[in-house]
Structure formats: C-alpha cells, structure tokens
Amino acid sequence: MNSPCQHAAGPATSWEPRIAAFFCNWCTYTAADLAGVSRLKYAPNVRVIRLMCSGRVDPQFILEAFARGADGVLIGGCHPGDCHYAEGNYKALRRFQMLKRVVNDFGIHPDRLRLEWISASEGDKVRTVVNEMVEQLRVIGPLNMPERNRDWDLELESMQEKITAHERAGREVANVQA
C-alpha cells in the first residue's frame, strides 16, 4: 500500500507550488495590479481570483481549492477598519481563525492557509507575501489532494476484483440451489 508520506516526498524536480489567491477588489487586487504596473517581479506560482470583498471568501472555496490541487491558499483583504463594506474583512478574519484549526485537524499543514491585509498602495507587500509563501510551500512540499483522492478510489477498484471473484463463487451456489 502506498504510504501517504510518499506524496510529500514526490518528484521534487518537476513540482512547483500552486497557490490559489482570493484577493478583494478594493485593496489587495488593486495592490497586485499596482505591483504589475510598477513592474515588480514576484513568483509566478499564484493564481489570483478577484472577489468584491474578503468577506465573500466562502470556506467552501478554500477547501475546494485544496481538494482540486492547490498547495496553498492565500486570502487578501483591506486592513482592519478600511473595508469598503465596513465589516467584511472582520468576517474573513473570524472565519480564518477557525479555518486554521479545522485545516490542521484535517492534517493539512497550517502554513498552507494564509490571510494578509494588503492595501491598494502596498504593491510591494504583494510581492513579499507571495514570494515568502512560495518559499514556505517549497519546504513543506506538495499537498496533492487529487492524487490522494485517486488512491482512495483505487482502493475500491482493487477490492472490486476480489469481490467479483467472490460473487462468481456465490452465484454458482445460488444456481445449484435454483
């Protein structure tokens, strides 16, 4: 049987960390835009998804991102007190505090989930945070949930063969009785 640790130690050569980033429209996304306009270079490992507010980040999005192959999830919102919708970033923070615990209970390294306040003028912070997170993820290694899920499905397939054989034997008995 494959030990789950094998995934973490997987082929280090081809693997690049993948980060799903949920940035709010008013602050962090604008900051990422600013970083681009200012020609700041940062790691290309991040896929940015623009939402109107960090308060729109449904915890389902985060778990789904992990399940579909993200190695890390980054949430970016306005600094406390600066939310365009007054309270959205506090909602994000409260969910995040619990999500960190839940993600850890699911056995996922807590550093794979990160929340940062980045205002529209902090293009440089986008660069620092993304670069930092990519480096951290390189150390932690791939999460590889799709592969793990495939392993679980293979478990059924391998048992299926035994079951079919068993059933054939059972059927013969049934036919004899009939």
Place this chain on the structure above:
Amino acid sequence: MSKPKIAIYWCASCGGCEEAVVDLAEDILGVVEAVDIVLWPCAMDFKKSDVQAMPDGSIVATLLNGAIRSSEQEEMAHLLRRKSRYMIAYGACAHTGGIPGLANQFTREQMLRYVYEECPTVVNPERIHPRPHSKENGWSFELPELHNRVRALDQVVRVDYYVPGCPPTPAITKAAIGALLSGELPPVGSVLAPDYALCEQCKRKASKPENVSFVGFKRPHEVPLDPEKCFLAQGVICMGPATRAGCEAVCISGNMPCSGCFGPTSRVRDQGAKALSSFCANVAPKTEDEIDEVLAGIPDPVGTFYRYGLARSTLRGAITEPAAQSASKGSLSRVSPKTCC
C-alpha cells in the same frame, strides 16, 4: 398480481434506521400489505443466496442504511444495486457517511491499534488483531477486509434517492415509500425532504435574532436551556441554519439543538464549511486573540460541523502530512488515539 418487492439492508450503522422503519407503528402494516419484503436481515430470515437467485432489477427498491467501510458491505451494495430498480440511501450514514464517517479523521491502523490494544477496557497482551485471512489447526478463515476510508453509499454505487436523517423520521420514511409505490418521484438524485433550511420549520424561529452576535459559545450541558428561545440567541450552536428541513425540528422540540443529521440543502456542497462560515463570521470581537477566545467555545469543530457529513465532504477526512501537528499552536490531538471513540 405480485406485489412490488422491497429490500432493507444495513451496512456500517447502529441499527437506529431499522428502528425507524419499525417506528412507522401501525402504518407498517399498510406497507407490509402493499409490498413483499425480500430481504431484511435485522428482522426476517432471508439469505444472500435468495437475493442472488433473483433476476437483476427485480426488486423495486432497496433501502440501504449505514456507511460502507468493509469489502462485505461493498459487495452487498453492488449486489443489491444490480437487483434493484431504485437504490435508496436511507439515513445519514448512507446519505453522507454519518457518525461512522468520523473515523476518517484517523487512519485504519490508528483505529485498529486503539480498539484492539490501547483502549482502557481491552486486555490483549498478544496484540491479536482481526485479519482478512488466517489459519488455525489446519482450517483457514476469511473475514471481510476493512477499507482505509469510510464512504457514503453514493461513493460506492449509483444511488437514485436519498432519505436523510439520523434516523429518518416516520413521516419522511412514509412519504418516501409512498412516492416509490405511487411512482410519483422527483428527478433521480433528489433528497426526499424539503429543500430549505430547518429554521423554516422551527417553532423558535420568531426568537432568532436579526443580527446574531456571539460573545461566547456554550455547549448544551453547560447551561440551563431556555425551552422557547432560539438556541443561537442563547449562544448554543444549533446546526439548523445549515441543515435541510424535514424532521420538523424534533430535537429542538426536545430542547436540544440541531446537530445537522439531515445534511445540507441542494445549494450547499460542504455542510461543515457553510456552518463554520455562518457561525464564525458572527462572533462579536474583532481582534485575533479575542476571536480565538470566543471560538474556543467550539472545542471540536470537525466533530461539530461535520458530525454526519465528513465522508461526503470536500476533503473526505484527515490526511497524514508530516509536521502538520507540531506546526500549529493549540492544535487538537487529532491523531492521538485517545480521542478515538
């Protein structure tokens, strides 16, 4: 004319769903009159070979309760699927994995070690574990193999309809059997219960605050519970807002909060994440430390938000990743076998 054939089967379950069928009380006589029960291991003496001898598709419906966690259960699920026109996932375990699904927070090896060695009531100096194959005095024995993961029924075979609940209530069961016999069925894949949240059916809905704001969470045994007031207004986690209606709030009528057994509505994919989202966003404080203090009132978030839905949830259960544990402060002892059972 021969009566339609029905099978009732159990897998990883507690027997409560069997009890729920009996809970139909005198209505069960009407059911027995209308159908032929061809398999019901809990109550009647039919054998697997009887089912094997039937033509494929000859059973109108199989009501299967319990999660799937062993090769024997998997085999029976496949057999009954072939023999039945409709496969019904009956009860929370077959629907979303149920309580047995919580075992997905542990590896199979951790679980077996705890149950057969470390549990305080176990005396097993030779460390004997059940094995799929064993030999004793020239005889060879076979036991079903335990899967690494607990699964909901639809993660193993195709399921036509779901009857939710731990256990399903008599009203829900009666409606489902009625629908099957009359042929007036919703689209395949439907959950045979209303598609809105439990709060809609709750008598305490009027006392639900417009803006819920939690300054602390209390568990039901920690405070005297007001029998009239919305649990959320009392600072008690009630899964009602994140749970499908249909039970007519029976637990709440007994002055206990909803624990979420009916699963999510069709618009929600991950009941636990959605419940977490709603409750945690509505705690009052705004700084990390104060938020953590309030959230500490939920000591076991996975067990609270995913009590019945872990196996069918987005992540299906815990994985083993090196260093996940040590890296976080205040982590719960997930992999410690002491917390198992």
